[in-house]
Amino acid sequence: MADEKDVRTYSEPAGGWGALKATAKVLSLQGIPIYGPNTLLQMNQPEGFDCPGCAWPDPKHTSSFEFCENGAKAVAWEATTNRCTPEFFAMHPVSELRAWDDYDLEMAGRLTHPMVYDSASDRYKQIGWHAAFEKIASHLNALDDPDHAEFYTSGRASNEAAFLYQIFVREYGTNNFPDCSNMCHEATSVGLPRSIGVGKGTVTLEDFDAADAIFIFGQNPGTNSPRMMTNLHEASRRGARIVSFNPFRERALERFQAPQDPIEMVTLRSTPISTFLYQVRVGGDVAALKGIMKAVLEFDNTELAAGRASVLDLDFINQHTVGLERLIEDLYATKWEAIERQSGLSKEDLTNVAKIYIESKNTVLVYGMGLTQHHRGTENVQQAANLILLRGNIGRLGAGICPVRGHSNVQGDRTVGITEVPSQELLAGIERTFGFKPPTAHGHDVVEALKAMVNGTAKVFIGLGGNFAAAVPDWPLVQPAIRKLDLTVQISTKLNRGHLVHGREALILPCLGRTEIDRQACGTQSITVEDSMSMVHASAGRNEPASVYLLSEPAIIAGIARATLGEQSCVPWESMVASYDRIRDAIESVFPVFAGFNERIRQPGGFQLRSTARNREWATPSRRANFAVFAGLEEDPHHMDEDALWLTTMRSHDQYNTTIYSLSDRYRGVFGQRDVVFINGRELEKRGLHPGERIDLIALSNDGVERIVCGFKIVEYSLPDGCCGAYYPETNPLVPLYAHDPDSHTPSYKSVPIRLRRSAPHGRVDAA
Structure with missing residues (x-):
């Protein structure tokens, strides 16, 4: 049940009773008021599972309550009793689901079966795991060049899943690893x-x-x-x-x-x-x-x-x-x-x-x-x-x-090899461990992958978690390009926008969540994650899987790899999935920094990876730390329109990345709605605008592409002059693909030059 639409002053502190009430509400909303608290007590504990939300470290001496409000929401979101079954997809064509907002899509519940898109009926239909793997293999093996495939990774993936993924992709023949970290850190x-x-x-x-x-x-x-x-x-x-x-x-x-x-x-x-x-x-x-x-x-x-x-x-x-x-x-x-x-x-x-x-x-x-x-x-x-x-x-x-890194293992994924720029040490470690020569060419990050989609050279997209189509910038340019791909594959736990902005053929592959028991041939398995402070520790789910048809992420990756590479593969896929200890042995072989991996993660709290800078050892060409000069003061290209505002996109309190837990933002006093823009009173007076009015936000682009979001409600808010704020991902359409850091290719989500105009009835446009 969504909150009633309202904007009002919220005067309470962060945390406290407001957080406890919100936690109780979300557990009830997801249908888990009874076993939910027991699940929460297992979160961030030495013998429990790691929070599927943020990557903040666990203290050495944990209490019984090592979770926060938003961590509880993340667990409730995953452990929900709601189910998104084949019957659900039979009732709702994709064209209908595209009109749903992101919150309602998530509320459909956990995905239960592998699904394939049927263009004739415009619906997803059930498919067997073997048939799904064979379909992926058929598309990948039909490509003229392995670089025509893009392999995305979300920071939710474990070290074990991410490691297998990058080994498969490199044995397949490419270093195309667009990764969620490309868009944030x-x-x-x-x-x-x-x-x-x-x-x-x-x-x-x-x-x-x-x-x-x-x-x-x-x-x-x-x-x-x-x-x-x-x-x-x-x-x-x-x-x-x-x-x-x-x-x-x-x-x-x-x-x-x-x-x-x-x-x-x-x-x-x-x-x-x-x-x-x-x-x-x-x-x-x-x-x-x-x-x-x-x-x-x-x-x-x-x-x-x-x-x-x-x-x-x-x-x-x-x-x-x-x-x-x-x-x-x-x-x-x-x-x-x-x-x-x-x-x-x-x-x-x-x-x-x-x-x-x-x-x-x-x-x-x-x-x-x-x-x-x-x-x-x-x-x-x-x-x-x-x-x-x-x-x-x-x-x-x-x-x-x-x-402060975002998702729970975004740092670990990079440590175990998710990078489009492989080092010589990584390449040598792979060849030493598995016996094949991995490709050496620079692969695609997110921006380069999106460019490849727009220019038509990309043909296949596989997403290991995440909500790629919503998270990326420049929807007017990018989403039509995604729909022209030959195949899109999403490895997911919940329904999201990425399943609805799909290629000509599309698969949804449902996987186990962080809270669920992972049973393989050699018994119950644990995975590992690395937090923002380089601590690596084990995580083992305690809940029964949401469906008997779910596979773990390592099992899904191994299934795709075996179907694609066949018996000539140098990697013992089935053996490593049978026991994740074998995956960790391979990680240790490729990355000596993980020496003693299996023994060390069995210690309460895990272990910390060595940081050279923390020891005042500088792994730079100069062998010293380097002071750097920033020419001028402007972080972003200057715009000349005196009526323009710098828009910063941000998350509400009731979301994590693209996951929307509710339509409210308690701390900012916004309830039951997300189509709002925050502007201070001086800027409103300057433009003759008033709180509650509806306006359109128009990006100041230099490539002739119109980027606009319409009908946003004005919320008067204390912000510096010349600035405004609105929610991510709803305002991602305003961020041009070309607007990124030339060094890191990080999109400029926090600084979008825009102008405003009143949202006029009956299609009439009034300048603001």
């Missing part, structure tokens, strides 16, 4: 190695316990990684200073009521989180970072002039870094007036942050997609690294850089 994977030699964060949860300052850029932890709030809550209560930068005054960055704190719950009190919360302009984070660094240098000059010690960590800088002189030159040349204009913050604000930084012994810098999803996302990440390096805040307790 690829800027991290490209930018951080250039700065510190590793494309991952350098902190652990223990560093949050020891930090006396925490800076947060472009991250909304209360919605996207709520268990992080426990660490921020504890840090705030012990006196750490938390400084947040976000266009929105996100509720969890303001105050939080810990559901596990009986005093806060009984007294209805909450804990302030951010010591300062600065509403930076969309595309203004680098200007803020450069302003902080410029202020640090000004403090340093003052101290040196007075005969006192430098505020920079000169011992660290001299021993471990290169490039500071060029950075200093650039910062001196950058004018405060330009910094203030681009960031939307004052010199006084940024100088205050610099003072906090200087006074803090240990600083952790956290960032999310507000930093990465820009035209210069790779360079944005490097500026965050610059700030950390200035005072040696890396490679010691209580300090470091923390990119």
Whole structure:
């Protein structure tokens, strides 16, 4: 049952009783009020299953309740009693389902049978597993070139599934691995190695316990990684200073009521989180970072002039870094007036942050997609690294850089080989372990895969999880191209938009979920995942599968591989699926960093992969950490239309990636609707618009393609001037395929130049 449409002020803190009520409501809505709580008690426990939502780490000493509100929603979404059966598809043609919203599609329940699209009836019909594998093999083996197939991976996939997938695809003959990380944190994977030699964060949860300052850029932890709030809550209560930068005054960055704190719950009190919360302009984070660094240098000059010690960590800088002189030159040349204009913050604000930084012994810098999803996302990440390096805040307790990855194993998938740019070490490891020579050519990421679809060279798409058709940018250009593919295959747990934007032939292959028991020939299996802080641990479901027809992701991949490659394959597919220990043995053989894999994951909590940067070892060409210069201040190409706004896309509190748990966004006071746009009162007055009016959002494109979403309701909201916000994926049609970071190809979801017009009745257009 959807909430009644309403927009009203929500004054409660994040978490607390609101979170408990929402958890109870979602369990009831999915029909699991009885066994749901028992399932939740198994989540993020040493002998249980890993949360299928975010990748925030588990504490070393777990309590009985190691789940958050959104984690509970993710489990309820998967463990629902609703079923999407062949009878459902018989009742609803695809043309009808395309008109359903994403929430209603998800509410159809768990997929129960493999299905094939029948164009004559416009319906999906049941197909056997063997026939499905043979159909895929027929299409793949008919291609003139293996590079005409695209193999997508969602971050939900386990290490075991992702490893088998990339082995199959490389034995098939291509490195085409468009991956969900390409659309979110690829800027991290490209930018951080250039700065510190590793494309991952350098902190652990223990560093949050020891930090006396925490800076947060472009991250909304209360919605996207709520268990992080426990660490921020504890840090705030012990006196750490938390400084947040976000266009929105996100509720969890303001105050939080810990559901596990009986005093806060009984007294209805909450804990302030951010010591300062600065509403930076969309595309203004680098200007803020450069302003902080410029202020640090000004403090340093003052101290040196007075005969006192430098505020920079000169011992660290001299021993471990290169490039500071060029950075200093650039910062001196950058004018405060330009910094203030681009960031939307004052010199006084940024100088205050610099003072906090200087006074803090240990600083952790956290960032999310507000930093990465820009035209210069790779360079944005490097500026965050610059700030950390200035005072040696890396490679010691209580300090470091923390990119907050999204999906539960998006980092692990990359570690075990999901990459379109294979290293020589990876290629050699595969040949050593399996005896075939994998292809060496650069493959396709998401942007390149989409271009191949648009230009007609891509013929087959296989998706290991995810909701590709909804998650990608530029729907007007991309979705018609997907429909022209010869075959699309989706390995999924629930019905989503990706099943309805399909090729000429299409398959839905239903798989086990994270919460379900995985039985193979050698017994019950566990899988492994890697969290945002490089901890690898086991996960084993406890619920009976939603259908006897479900297969595990490794079993599905092995079935496709055997059907496609035949007996000449060098890989013992059946043997490895029979016991996932054998998959992990192969992972260890290809990637020596996993030495002792099977033994180590049987230890409670698992083990941490070694990080060179955490040990102050720099795997860069210079063998040092590198300061990087960001020319100018603009993160995105400047638009000249003075009436334009920068649109940032974001998630509601009741969604995870493209999964919609409800049509409401409690913390922002929006209920029962998602077709809204957030704009401040000054921008509305400037345009003669009013809250509640319906408007169209039109992208300012430079390629002649019209990109527009219509009929969005105005919600007046506190945002910086020149900015607005609306939900992802509903506004993905506005993001041009060409609008991406040239280094990492990360789409610019967080900075879309648009103009507004009133939605006129009867097709008439009124300019706003």
